[in-house]
Amino acid sequence: MxxxxxxxxxxxxxxxxxxxxxxxxxxxxxxxxxxxxxxxxxxxxxxxxxxxxxxxxxxxxxxxxxxxxxxxxxxxxxxxxxxxSNAKEVSGVMLAIRTLWFDARLQAAIESFGGGHVQLVLLGAGMDARAYRLSYLKETTIFELDFPDLIQLKSDLIRQVVASSDNQTNLTVSSDRLIHVPADLREPNWLQKLTDSGFSPGTNTVWILEGILYYLSYDDAMQVLETIARALEKTAHAVLLADFMNKSAVSLSNDMYQFYSDWPDQLLPRIGFCNVKVSQIGDSDANFGLLTDPENLFERRRKIPRSVDIDSLDGSPCCRLYLVEATESLSGEDS
Incomplete structure (x- = not known):
């Protein structure tokens, strides 16, 4: 195509x-x-x-x-x-921007380590294809952790691409190694399964939680974040990249979404992360030239204080997606 x-x-x-x-x-x-x-x-x-x-x-x-x-x-x-209809924002643009933000911050994180081998852990990896499409992952071991059935069917789809006549670009894994870890993040033993698959706590690591936290219950999401925080204590250098919905966004579909945080920059330090930076769609690092109408919804939300739940202009909920970057835990920094 x-x-x-x-x-x-x-x-x-x-x-x-x-x-x-x-x-x-x-x-x-x-x-x-x-x-x-x-x-x-x-x-x-x-x-x-x-x-x-x-x-x-x-x-x-x-x-x-x-x-x-x-x-x-x-x-x-x-x-x-x-x-x-000349809409101010086109469907799918938020997911496109989210992808580009994670790509950009991932590259910056790897460069910040100053060379050497890096681990990339994709938790709830889903249909992520970074292992195949990002050239700067050549010296990276990628761990894709997700449900066993998802990993299997995703692998089946990729095999169809590799075997097809459409594979004119000779699609191959661009990272040093790609390791699949069949596990359920909602179960507390997922880190042990990751370690059993070759994850090394002492190696520089980027953790990615893209499009996953808000599908989890509060207890499950906090278990995942706290487990990462504890793992970071043993890591030389590490970066967490994640996205959070606020309460207004989650309330639009309580059947689908559960976990939220209106203030991830306050939540994460309480459980051990530091240097937390929060961006919203439309910020200078989360626009990528894709939101050209100055009156688009995301720009409007950015101008409303984060403490405000309802847009006074039209009475709609102030739904927000926060793009969050944090570094190794406070205890790890002190060690």
């Missing part, structure tokens, strides 16, 4: 998909996903669809196959409707 077809086709009613996405093998895998996965796993395909359809800014050669035909068509229709 060409970039202009993925990202800017607003003059036709149909999305041009490459043959591989519509092949019987790929469709069969996504049919299994449709029938067997819950909302937490399904969210992984939504992110992949946004990465595919914002392909002019997000380079992800696997995203369309990982998303599947149905989700691509659904998001494409929303994007086309937004463009035809």
């Amino acid at each position: 060409a970039e202009e077809e993925r990202a800017t086709s607003s003059d036709t009613d149909q999305l041009a998909l490459r043959d591989l996405v519509m092949s019987d093998a790929v469709r069969a895998i996504h049919l299994t996903i449709d029938t067997e996965w819950g909302s937490l796993q399904q969210s992984a395909r939504q992110t992949a669809a946004a990465r595919a359809l914002w392909g002019h800014v997000v380079n992800d050669p696997l995203a369309d196959v990982l998303a599947g035909e149905q989700l691509l068509q659904g998001l494409y229709k929303k994007m086309r409707r937004d463009r035809m």
Whole structure:
């Protein structure tokens, strides 16, 4: 699928998909996903669809196959409707910006370590394809931790890409090593499974929690964050990259979202993280030139104090997504 077809086709009613996405093998895998996965796993395909359809800014050669035909068509229709109505923000732009922010901060974190081997831990990795698309991960061991069935079906989809005639770019893993860790973050033994798979607490590490925390219960999310904080105590240098919804955003879909934090920059230091920086969509480091209308929703939210829950202009909830970066724990810094 060409970039202009993925990202800017607003003059036709149909999305041009490459043959591989519509092949019987790929469709069969996504049919299994449709029938067997819950909302937490399904969210992984939504992110992949946004990465595919914002392909002019997000380079992800696997995203369309990982998303599947149905989700691509659904998001494409929303994007086309937004463009035809001159919407101030186009569907999927938040996920595109989120992806670019994590990519940029990941690269900066690796560079800050000053060389040497790095571990990248993707918790709730979903349909993430960073191991295949980011060239700066050459000296990095990547651990993708997620549900066993998700890891298996994702691997099946990637094998279809590698074996297909569409694989003109000779898709390969760009990192030093890619290790799959079948585990459930909601279970307290996930760190032990990560360690059993080769994770070394003493090695420089970047931890990524992208699009996962708000799907967890409060207890489960805090267990994950506290476990990472304890692991950071033994790490030479480490960076946590995560995104948090505020209470207003979670309340829009209590059936899907659970955990929230209105003040992650206060929450994380209490459990041991330091140097916490919080960005919102639309900030200078979380825009990437994709929010061009000065009256877009994200810009409006940025101008409203974070303590305000309701937008006085239209009475709508002030939904926010916080992009958060933190470094090694306070106890680790003192050691």
